[in-house]
Amino acid sequence: MLIVMRQGSSDRELEDILGKLAQMGFGGHVSKGVERTVVGVVGRTYPELKDTLELWPGVSEVVPISRPYKLSSREFQPHDTRIEVGDVAIGGDAVVVMAGPCAVESEEQVLQAARAVKAAGANILRGGAFKPSTSPYTFRGLGEEGLKILASAREETGMPIITEVMTPEDVEMVCRYADILQVGTRNMQNFILLDEVGKAKKPVMLKRGMSATIQEWLLSAEYIMAQGNREVMLCERGIRTFETYTRNTMDISAVPIIQKLSHLPVIADPSHGTGKWYLVAPLALAAVAAGADGLMVEVHPDPEAALKDGAQSLTFENFERLMSQVVGVAESVGRKMARRIPA
Ligand code: PEP
Ligand code: MN
Numbered sequence: 181m182l183i184v185m186r187q188g189s190s191d192r193e194l195e196d197i198l199g200k201l202a203q204m205g206f207g208g209h210v211s212k213g214v215e216r217t218v219v220g221v222v223g224r225t226y227p228e229l230k231d232t233l234e235l236w237p238g239v240s241e242v243v244p245i246s247r248p249y250k251l252s253s254r255e256f257q258p259h260d261t262r263i264e265v266g267d268v269a270i271g272g273d274a275v276v277v278m279a280g281p282c283a284v285e286s287e288e289q290v291l292q293a294a295r296a297v298k299a300a301g302a303n304i305l306r307g308g309a310f311k312p313s314t315s316p317y318t319f320r321g322l323g324e325e326g327l328k329i330l331a332s333a334r335e336e337t338g339m340p341i342i343t344e345v346m347t348p349e350d351v352e353m354v355c356r357y358a359d360i361l362q363v364g365t366r367n368m369q370n371f372i373l374l375d376e377v378g379k380a381k382k383p384v385m386l387k388r389g390m391s392a393t394i395q396e397w398l399l400s401a402e403y404i405m406a407q408g409n410r411e412v413m414l415c416e417r418g419i420r421t422f423e424t425y426t427r428n429t430m431d432i433s434a435v436p437i438i439q440k441l442s443h444l445p446v447i448a449d450p451s452h453g454t455g456k457w458y459l460v461a462p463l464a465l466a467a468v469a470a471g472a473d474g475l476m477v478e479v480h481p482d483p484e485a486a487l488k489d490g491a492q493s494l495t496f497e498n499f500e501r502l503m504s505q506v507v508g509v510a511e512s513v514g515r516k517m518a519r520r521i522p523a
Contacts, residue, residue, distance in 0.1 A: 378407025427455020
């Protein structure tokens with residue numbers, strides 16, 4: 181249920197409303213837009229509650245939200261969410277690019293990749309220190325050592341870092357190093373983890389579960405937001421279909437669908453979305469043309485020698501070429517690229 185405040189209502193009235201909601205056992209989440217202030221009422225609401233709330237001072241109207249997700253819905257917040265990470269704004273009018281290796285393998289590998297993607301215009305460095313793996317025999321990441329390597333790459337290049345956190349127990353440690361927490365596809369419905377990153381004071385990128393519907397994905401974002409963390413972005417990374425030629429089927433339609441249903445930024449990951457390096461550029465360009473707020477791309481100094489996801493990783497040369505094409509597509513649909521990290 182949404183409480184739409186009267187124009188010119190006072191802060192005092194808003195505080196009173198939040199206090200009364202808390203007394204009744206409801207959560208109250210405030211969204212202050214340019215034109216209106218809205219309070220999202222969460223909890224077990226019932227139809228008659230509308231009549232009660234409409235009597236409260238400062239209230240203009242009460243609108244039931246038809247969708248099961250509330251805080252992530254456009255109904256709750258009509259304007260786009262913008263997430264500032266250092267000097268980079270995600271969810272503004274500019275396209276943001278996150279790039280780097282799938283897994284942190286060594287300091288040398290990460291620094292080389294960081295320098296190259298920065299020079300090509302990427303804004304955020306990616307790299308996994310904790311790697312979820314389908315097989316227990318493949319590389320599972322360097323753990324905290326990997327986080328330290330990422331932090332040293334940030335120090336040298338000035339690029340903010342995004343890295344995956346896999347367990348609730350690790351959230352605090354990963355927060356000490358990362359600028360953005362990544363929740364991977366296999367953990368999209370790890371509700372305890374979602375609660376925990378919801379309490380963290382860092383932006384979260386929530387990847388779509390490989391078999392998740394859009395609604396399930398938004399409900400997972402809702403878990404994070406319900407704990408108080410509003411800085412959530414969504415990442416389409418391909419879904420599982422009957423097709424086996426590609427690793428996943430990149431659902432480009434998810435981009436405009438999310439933008440219609442939600443105010444959260446949406447990032448496209450054509451690397452996991454396709455599993456093949458030569459499909460990364462075409463799908464990246466399609467995602468930007470479809471309105472994605474950003475891209476996540478795997479780049480490796482030597483893809484053939486990569487410990488993980490070499491087949492979908494771009495060489496530095498291919499990444500540079502992709503970046504120049506992305507600029508062209510962004511401009512052709514009236515977008516611009518996020519500001520470069522200073523050299
Ligand atoms: C990754 O980004 O390296 C990753 C493991 O992604 P996903 O969770 O989408 O498979
Ligand atoms: Mn990967």
